[in-house]
Amino acid sequence: MADEVILLDFYCSMFGMRVRIALAEKGIEYEYKEEENLLDNKSSLLLEMNPVHKKIPVLIHNGKPVCESLIIVQYIDEVWKDNNSPILLPSDPYKRAQARFWADFVDKKLYDAGRRIWKEKGEEQEATKKDLIETLKLLEGELGDEPYFGGDNFGFLDVALIAYYSWFHAYETCGNFSIEEHCPKLIAWAKRCMEKESVSKSLADPNKVYDFVLILKKKYGVE
């Protein structure tokens, strides 16, 4: 029986991008459904498939929904494991725990700082910029001299973090700073990831992300 895979998503969502990358890495065919009016009018399908959070991404596999991007990526990794495609989570339990720990760290720290940076001004924004850079530096430290967070191979933590790269231009423009200036190794890693088709085809255009941030700013009354 052929698998039916549907992804409810939103072009600019870094969480959605993670799932797109994982599906591409595994060579899974799926139907992409864009939530056109995510901010103001969520579709009945989304509300039915994710009644708890009403958020994208949602992976619908043979009619059954899976929610939360990192949970979806792990699900994809566990279900589609025998088709000669790359395995995203490390096979060693300790390395797996570390990958999960850092992915959790990304969502706790980077997401939060990223959210604040386009809303804030002056001193507040300066403090948030500092937080964001410190967070990225810690991640850079974790990468070390390896080509990927997964070591020689692109893995779970790479998927978790690379999606944010499409938002860097928006953060930099709103905050008037350069991430590359502070974290050159991380940017080198990001460019390396972008050489992979699964990544370059899945990430949103940074200019479109910035346009979306302008819409958000207007919606939230931020000058």
Added chain:
Amino acid sequence: MVEVKLLGAWGSPFSRRVEMALKLKGVEYEYLEEDLNNKSPLLLKYNPIHKKVPVLVHNGKPIAESLIIIEYIDEVWEGPSILPQDPYERAMARFWVKFLDEKCMPAMWKAFWSTGEEREKNKDEAIEHLKFLESEIKGKKFFGGDTIGLVDLAANFIAYWFRIISELVGVELITDDKFPNLSKWADEYINSSFVKENLPDKDKITAFFNARIRAPDETKYFPKA
């Protein structure tokens, strides 16, 4: 030689989750109590990022974050499975524990410690979240089915700690009539012999939260409201 250490705190539900998981697997470990007002160099060395308990140290290698630690324990040691085997069921278990920690816990906590109109608003939010848990536990003895699983371990704060606070601050969230299934689960969970032996002393917890009621600005290990 297998060496397992756990840096924990007697009153922390996060710490107790991990202890429960270790005991479920029959793992022998050395427990090190942390004074969270005076964190040890060991804790700062093993969890420099968050500086929190619990931290599991296995053959010298640290793992932090209770739910990540429990998945690690489940993967490394034989014994009863804590996570389901089926990938879809696993995804659901992970979904619910995230929901518990990111939505239920903060909403209930805020409801307990706020006042007036804020409190009513927070209560409403907490109840909305709890309704989803009520549906999820319906027809099951434990969230894990017939046996205790990841979600039961994660929901420990609801069954024990928050019941105590609820009584002390006079904010009832999980009543028998509004949440019959969740109430039943909570009773089942804390009275199951395995869990009962591994909960912190009720009087000590009561005294701890009474102290917080008297001096709310001196927040100690639990998150600020």
